[in-house]
Amino acid sequence: MIHHRIAPTASYADLSRRNFLVNSAVAGSGLVLSLMLPFGQGKAVGAEDFTPNAFIRIGADGEIVLTMPYVEMGQGTYTSIPTLIAEELEVELKQIRLEHAPPNEKLYANPLLGVQATGNSNAIRGAWRPLREAGATARIMLIAAAAKRWGVDVASCRAEDGRVIHTASGRQLRYGELAAGAAQMPVPNDVVLKRPEEFKLIGTPAKRLDAAGKVNGSAVYGIDARPPGVKIATLAQSPVFGGRLKSVDDAAARAVKGVRQIVRLDDAVAIVADHMGAAKKGLEALKIEWDEGPHAGLSTQDIAHELEQATLKAGTVAQNNGDADKAMANAETKVEANYQLPFLAHATMEPMNCTAHFRGGECEIWVGTQAIARVQAMVAKAAGLPVEKVIIHNHLIGGGFGRRLEADGAVRAVEIAKQVDGPVKVVWTREEDIQHDMYRPYWVDRIAAGLDKDGKPVAWSNRFAGSSVIARWLPPAFKDGLDPDTTEGAIDLVYALPNFHVEYVRVEPPGIPTAFWRSVGPSHNVFVTESFIDELAAAARQDAVAYRRALLDHNLRAKAVLDLAAEKADWGAPLPKGRGRGIALQYAFGSYLAQVAEVEVARDGSVRVHRVVCAMDCGTVVNPDTVQAQIQSGVMFGVTAALYGEITLKKGRIEQANFDTYQMLRINEAPAIDVHVVRSTEPPGGMGEAGTSGIVPAIANAVFAATGKRLRKMPIDAETLKA
Known part of the structure; x- marks a missing residue:
């Protein structure tokens, strides 16, 4: 997703206590703390038009409610973010109830991104200080209220397990009993956060708060939304991006039992029915003729050729250290390579869906989105309504991976709903989902390095x-x-490279939309840099780990994860014929990660990943279970991409349609994954995407170790290895 350096409106240094916690006041009979991040001016709590950025609400019944500016899509956010509050507030994690934040870009933007979005492995990084400070401030005000009621010194009281206790007398009051009084206490200008050695919750395994609902079926995803009277729709969109609907014969579709309506759009047709079965049957019965438009002859080869030609021309300088041209000219050895990475689809398990009810002057939306304010703005534009007339209910997400940072699915639902009387749930078939995705970009790299007589770059x-x-x-x-x-x-890069020059040439491919895909830029760049570092080690006839290690004297955190991964993977130990180990090292999303892949290449060229060992330094760990799960998830996602991931075009059409042609890693193919975390007191780094970007070059390097064949294009081609 979006890197943490993108146009932040303010830094943590700008978050003063007085700006962060704007005010407190009685709200009903409870304490409300308004969290004011630096993206808009708040108003006093209790004012009729006050909208907080994020807030803790403690009711007279003791219930603690956290309004969440981040969304849960399987990554554990709905457990890790409340942990930050619970740690400083001195309550159990299970005492906190969550509510989705409404769309409000000014109040709910991630402070490190400047936009209201969940992605870039950035939820914990963005919340690390603000939400801990919110919890600490609430605790201080509750203690002050208890001390005032008892007529004792604040220093003689402490918070513990959702209560304030007077140490000397043993008197205690629960937070709910103190809420109204705490609301009258002055907001402290400064709060002291816990030191790492004082943590009770942060750094310890915690059961997922969302697990029970997902197991018993009570959890509500976007696709589960069922407002009264809802109809179900599915659609066929132009098979070529940019094409238009020419004609449609819907007589057979109208005869299908349960079909209620056929909706025509400029570039799509939708069947509205009583249920999905009828909608699909109706869709299959349509006879559609398309005007395929200007991209009807486009192929993957056309796009690849355009990108290859672009790398022959100068680009924008992204980084320049020293004089790479001069050093290259004087180098003992020169190594050159070209790399390519394909388009990739998201293929989330919950297909694209959105429920919309257009009521003339108002539009109501039920969806699971990573960027709720963006959806609201784009829906308002599509509906021709003011933003405030678009009501959005956000839900759990059954797989995001960047796909649900886009609003195209919601916009499409509104276009259909404008022609339907009552709410309509638009569900894309798997074929529509894959063939009308917004794809990870295609990339071409032209890379070179010069080595001295010792093989050093x-x-x-x-x-x-x-x-x-x-x-x-x-x-x-x-x-x-x-x-x-x-x-x-x-x-x-983590390596010491004295003469370093990188250029980027922006080329937008015609006829195929691109979007964020899990680990995005690093999913491309780490593959290239770590594959090429391996090429340099081979050219220097040096061990791949030793070669990297010699370039890391200035970066001890990177060296530590490299050494740990190599040790735990038994680097250098003999392997059976046909097997190899490969390593990759990266710093991305604020975390250091080394991965070793152990693979086997069969006689027919097929590749099996048997084992993956990961060593991670992601700073302070909030929930170790989440770290392990996220690495495992990212590795599986990346292994799938390395072995099978490729979206191709022929005559303007996406050739892949379902999981038979866009294959996922099968359960019997899943490697054993060992995760080792370096203890650290540094601020947290990102976790959700790091595992994906590092595993692909590790696999490619392992294939080289097993076969001597260097892979510069993904996914792995079995025929090439067989040859």
Whole structure:
């Protein structure tokens, strides 16, 4: 998703106590703390038009409610974020109830991103200080209220387990009993947060708060929304991006039992029915003729060729240290390579869906989205309504991976709902989902390095071409031909490279939309840089781990994870014929990660990943279970991409349609994954995407170790390895 350096409106240094906790007042009979991040001016709690950025509400019954500006899509956010509050507030995690934050870009934006979005492995990074400070401030005010009621010194009281206790007398009051009084206490200018050695919850395993609902079926995802009277719709969109609907014969579709309506749009047809079965049968019965438009002849080869040609021309300089050209000219050895990475689909298990009810002057939406304010704004535009007339209910997400940072599914639902009387749930079939996704960009890199007589790199030059998702998604963050997502993992490498030059050439492919995909820029750049570092080690006839280690004397955190991964993976130990180990090292999303993949290449060229060992330094760990789960999830996502992931075009159409042609990793193919976390007191880094970007080069390097064949294009081609 979006890198943490994107146009932040303010830094943590700008978050004064007085600005952060704007005010407190009685709200009913409870204490409400308004969390005021630096993206708008708040008003006193209790004022009729007050909307908090994020807030803790403690009622007279003791219930603690956290309004969440982040969304849960399987990554554990709804457990880790409340942990920050619970730690400083001195309550159990299970005492906190969550509510979705409404769309409000000014009040609910991630302080490190500047937008209201969940992605870039940034929820914990963005919440780490603000939500802990909110909890600590609430605790201080509750203690002050108890001390005032008892007529004792504040210092003689402490908070524990949702109560304030007077140490000397043993008197105690629960938070609910103190809420109204605490609301009258002055907001402290400064709060002292716990030291790491004082943590009770942070750093310890915690059961997921959302697990029970997902197991017993009570959890509500976007696809579960069922407002009264809802009809179900599914659709067929132009098979070529940019095409238009030419004609449709719907006589057979109207005869299908349960079909209620056929909705025609400029580039799509939707069947509205009583249930999904009828909608699908109706869709299959349609006879549609398309005007395929200007991209009807487009192929993947056309796009790849355009990108290859673009790398022959100068691009925008992303980073330049020293004089790479001069050092290259004087190098003992020169190593050159070209790399390519394909388009990739998201293929989330919950297909794209949105329920919409257009009522003329108002539109109501039920959806699972990573960017609720963005959806509200784009729906309002599509509906021709003021933003405040679009009501959005956000839900759990059954797989995001960046796909649900986009609003196209909600906009499409509103276009259909405008022609339907009553609410309509639009569900995309798997074929529509894959063939009308917004894809991870196609990339081409032209990279070279110069080595001295000892094989050490003295020059590094990389020019790569591809799409900039941020240029479309967040234009202000695309400056002077660059954006931080596109370049992350290609610049500011962990290695000491004295003469270093990287250029980026922006090329937007025709006829296929691009978007954020789990680990985005690093999913491309880490593959290239870590594969090429491996090539340099091979050219220098040196061990891949030792070669990297010699370039890390200035970066002890990177060296530590490299050494730990190598040790735990038994690096250097003999393997059976046909097997190999490969390593990759990265700093991305604020975390250091080393991964070792152990693979087997069969006689027919097929590749099996048997084992993956990961060593991670992600700073302070909030929930160790989440770290392990996120690494495992990211590895599976990346292994799938390495072995099978590829979206191709032929005559303007996406050739893949379902899981038979866009294959997922099967359960019997899943590798054993060992995760080892380095203890650290540094601020937290990101976790959700790091595992995906590192595993693909580790697999490619392992294939080289097993076969001597260097893979510079993904996914792995069994025929090439067989040859």
